[in-house]
Amino acid sequence: MTIKAKAYAAQTATSPLAPFDIERRTPGPEDVQIRILYCGVCHSDLHTVRNEWRNTLYPSVPGHEIVGRVVAVGDRVRGFKVGDLAGVGCMVDSCGHCPACAEGEEQYCDNGFTGTYNGPLFGGENTHGGYSQNIVVKESFVLRIRHDEKDLAAVAPLLCAGITTYSPLRHWRVGPGMKVGVVGLGGLGHMAIKIAHALGAHVTLFTTSAGKVADGLRLGADAVCISTDRERMAAHANGLDFILNTVAAPHNLDAYLGLLKRNGTMTLVGAPESPHPSPQVFSLILKRRQLAGSLIGGIRETQEMLDFCAEHGIVSDVETIPMDYINTAYERMLKSDVKYRFVIDMATLV
Ligand code: NAP
Ligand code: ZN
Secondary structure (H helix, E strand, O other), rough: OOOOOOOOOOOOOOOOOOEEEEEOOOOOOOEEEEEEEEEEOOHHHHHHOOOOOOOOOOEEOOOOOOEEEEEEEEEOOOOOOOOOOEEEOOOEEOOOOHHHHOOOOOOOOOOOEEEEEOOOOOOOOOOOOOEEEEEEEEEHEEEEOOOOHHHHHHHHHHOOOHHHHHHHHHHHOOOOOEEEEEOOOOOHHHHHHHHHHHHHOOOEEOOOHHHHHHHHHHHHOOEEEEOHHHHHHOOOOEEEEEEEOOOOOOOOHHHHHEEEEEEEEEEEEEOOOOOOOOOHHHHOOOOOEEEEOOOOOOOHHHHHHHHHHHHHOOOOEEEEHHHHHHHHHHHHHOOOOOOOOOEEEEOOOO
């Protein structure tokens, strides 16, 4: 017996998302079944359904910023009961025994983690994500939500945009006295500003959108620089300790590496369809700068991030949309026209 769920799926890389019926496994002893209330819309969803990373399995039901209510639990589940709020992020399984898993960094699992969607590894089938009415996930990959229930839609994006920015900010020890740059003001970028600000850093936003200056300051940036203005960029040269680059498209990384101090690091979290045209080695070697990458965050750290955000009153700035708006939402996301995360109200999927 399986559980039926209505969902939205792409059938090919060029077809729009449309209604599609899926089945979930009945909860096993360690499983939690969640009725999905809200699901955030990540740029990775768009990269995936359009096969921009050339690894998409179809039909593709995206969505990995999931919040909902527990409706059933298996016999061995101890941490959740029916009626609890729960979250699911980008992963639903990993091997559990490699060094990365042992250290709570399942996202770097040596045997490959199972993505919440497009994750074919352990079960043999293509996992389906949060653009659906329910999901069944093993307890160890389910997150506890401590925010006020009225903020639930705005909590959903923390499950990817929140942890993807929190994890590198913590790893590179961002805190008071540090000058941090955030590149790109979208879903990830706006969370990066809020979290870096809460960690006590001095934050400068670099945006291509002149219309986002006031929002950048409101969200917690101390300064905003329009990155297409060479003179303004030059004023920041050699001034930053750390840069978190969230841009979803290929661009010239040298323009940002030049803003780092000696020993500074720029970490890429944006994952464009095709490579960046740079860097030149001199951007790195002249000041012993480092270029790094970071992938989401482990389950333990995701819980830590949720608790940190609850404690600091941090949620996402969202535009709540009905399920059937999703294709329009994708087009707007491509135009950087989202303030700053679309979140699907799953009650509209009937
Ligand atoms: P988003 O909301 O679309 O934001 C991306 C921002 O990049 C835009 O708002 C825009 O900011 C800037 N940008 C500049 N030029 C652009 C262009 N030509 N096309 C698109 N954006 C441009 O996307 P997101 O959901 O924050 O995701 C950002 C990237 O991170 C995506 O590639 C996504 O797949 C990736 N991601 C990675 C991880 C990870 O684990 N590493 C996790 C989640 C997502 P301005 O208007 O301010 O310039
Ligand atoms: Zn994501």
